[in-house]
Amino acid sequence: MSIKKTYNVAVVGATGAVGRKMLETLEKRQFPMNELKLLSSKRSAGKTVMYNNQSFTVEEATPESFEGIDIALFSAGGGVSQKFAPEAVKRGAVVVDNTSAFRMAEGVPLVVPEVNEEDIKEHQGIIANPNCSTIQMVAALQPLKAKYGLKRIIVSTYQAVSGSGAEAIEELKTQAQDFLEGKEMKAELLPVKGEDKHYPIAFNALPQIDVFTDNGFTFEEMKMINETKKIMHDDSIQVAATCVRLPVFTSHAESVYVELGDTPSVEEVKALLASSAGVTLQDNPDEQLYPTPLQAAGLPDVFVGRIRKDLNQENGYHMWIVSDNLLKGAAWNSVQIAESLVKNNWL
Amino acid sequence: MSIKKTYNVAVVGATGAVGRKMLETLEKRQFPMNELKLLSSKRSAGKTVMYNNQSFTVEEATPESFEGIDIALFSAGGGVSQKFAPEAVKRGAVVVDNTSAFRMAEGVPLVVPEVNEEDIKEHQGIIANPNCSTIQMVAALQPLKAKYGLKRIIVSTYQAVSGSGAEAIEELKTQAQDFLEGKEMKAELLPVKGEDKHYPIAFNALPQIDVFTDNGFTFEEMKMINETKKIMHDDSIQVAATCVRLPVFTSHAESVYVELGDTPSVEEVKALLASSAGVTLQDNPDEQLYPTPLQAAGLPDVFVGRIRKDLNQENGYHMWIVSDNLLKGAAWNSVQIAESLVKNNWL
Structure with missing residues (x-):
């Protein structure tokens, strides 16, 4: 009997318009989740958000928040990504970033799975989600x-x-x-x-x-x-x-x-x-x-x-x-990238 | 002392979105008006409309409505223009038509005064106002x-x-x-x-x-x-x-x-x-x-x-x-054409 592998996932910006859609999409897709960690800026910390009929309290993101995380989905603004995405990578996470912070950076794949899924495997820790339009x-x-x-x-x-x-x-x-x-x-x-x-x-x-x-x-x-x-x-x-x-x-x-x-x-x-x-x-x-x-x-x-x-x-x-x-333009495309990372063993 | 020439004007479709703007524009421009006649389909006949602080009752358009009219501004749909514009012309009026009924017809100038004002003088009774866009x-x-x-x-x-x-x-x-x-x-x-x-x-x-x-x-x-x-x-x-x-x-x-x-x-x-x-x-x-x-x-x-x-x-x-x-796209462009007819003696 095979045991399905599961992953520790962080969602950064969990209370925003896109963050909420990311959680809905992960739930709908039954993403193979072990632990879910919801992170945000100081301003939104303490809010609660539902996932799989369970209440989660959003924590303020710190570099240490990413210890043990496998995949971190970022959607809390370019400044937050710039500050914390490298910290997440340093701690072994792969980042799927929905902001414009790293999109045009060398070595960061910019991915729409229907177009260039293969680029994902070249990642060096960060994969960028393109602009919605x-x-x-x-x-x-x-x-x-x-x-x-x-x-x-x-x-x-x-x-x-x-x-x-x-x-x-x-x-x-x-x-x-x-x-x-x-x-x-x-x-x-x-x-x-x-x-x-x-x-x-x-x-x-x-x-x-x-x-x-x-x-x-x-x-x-x-x-x-x-x-x-x-x-x-x-x-x-x-x-x-x-x-x-x-x-x-x-x-x-x-x-x-x-x-x-x-x-x-x-x-x-x-x-x-x-x-x-x-x-x-x-x-x-x-x-x-x-x-x-x-x-x-x-x-x-x-x-x-x-x-x-x-x-x-x-x-x-x-x-x-x-x-x-908010879906193909953001949350769904990010989750597609996460699913591809898992499915293809590209983590 | 010169006596300023004035004109008998009919507005067909006087109760519509464009018709009301035509009246506002004629009033604002102090168009040299002798008599004003407001016409419409049967459905809107009997309504009253204000012009220069005076109340006018809208009459149902008939061929005879155009007797004695110098300029008729039409904006009551293509069907009404097709039916009554030729009747107005027959009775000596010049028609400025805001519908698409005659726009592409041979011999009907299609005019935006800033572009092709000179075309107005070639009219054979009908001048078409182009589509707003x-x-x-x-x-x-x-x-x-x-x-x-x-x-x-x-x-x-x-x-x-x-x-x-x-x-x-x-x-x-x-x-x-x-x-x-x-x-x-x-x-x-x-x-x-x-x-x-x-x-x-x-x-x-x-x-x-x-x-x-x-x-x-x-x-x-x-x-x-x-x-x-x-x-x-x-x-x-x-x-x-x-x-x-x-x-x-x-x-x-x-x-x-x-x-x-x-x-x-x-x-x-x-x-x-x-x-x-x-x-x-x-x-x-x-x-x-x-x-x-x-x-x-x-x-x-x-x-x-x-x-x-x-x-x-x-x-x-x-x-x-x-x-x-409703203005440059319709009423104002139509009134500009009427002003050009008058100013240039192109009636």
């Missing part, structure tokens, strides 16, 4: 790249507030309620916590996610550009992004234009995506079938619809890609 | 086309529900309220009135505006493509559009990628747009300055920001264009 895009485009080649991507995003955390969800709710009651909306958080200027998000659209870089693109846009090339192992892909925050709670949508290395028919593109892992095709104009953020929320897949040929470029295609930013 | 895009791009040439446009839109009329505004309000109270949202109108399937718009994003055409693009998308070429008198411009409805009440936003015939610097593009009629530049990343739908609502201009060079195409530029869809 990048993950769903590359998951949908990888099958096209593999079969036809991928030359160019121009993407405009429609992103949910939950990408900015639990506070942003509350801000949207409060503003929407105030607006409907004829009160003035108070903007204190979005587009970016800590920036000088804030705009209301309710019944609005904000063309800024993260701070601006010198070239006029935001960091969010540059993440989509740079991370796509790293995940796909191809610096020659031309990528451009415009990232926009919407009054949507969950799921990012993306209007994507691509130029391929070949000229398949729309039916061929649809057939390929329909048979690709992690992708669900929802595309039938005759039945008004296409993905929307509300419908995708709570589901693990990447949904693709509105696929059509550009009217001028023979190798140009337009499509609409939607996925739950 | 087209108007703001061509108004912002025309200065670039004139100075540098315009080869290609790829646009993804972020459109307000008021583009679907007063009922859609109510649907968004009701759904948002229901959602915040934890009730189920009822979807009965959007994305398209009369279609089989309806999706909630509150806290969602719908990649369908108008019905689908055979090539997989929606009619709204094909309007942007075809109308742009007609207004700009240039069939060689490559245009692609993805049109998306948002939970926003007023103002459409557009993420626009263009390829020009030259390679000006971003500063040159900004300087040109800053000095262009009808366009307001709102673009300073250092101060988080860019247009948003909420800020643009109620204002006549087209606002442009987030201008930056593509990182690969030397002649490629990205920008974010926002305007009030």
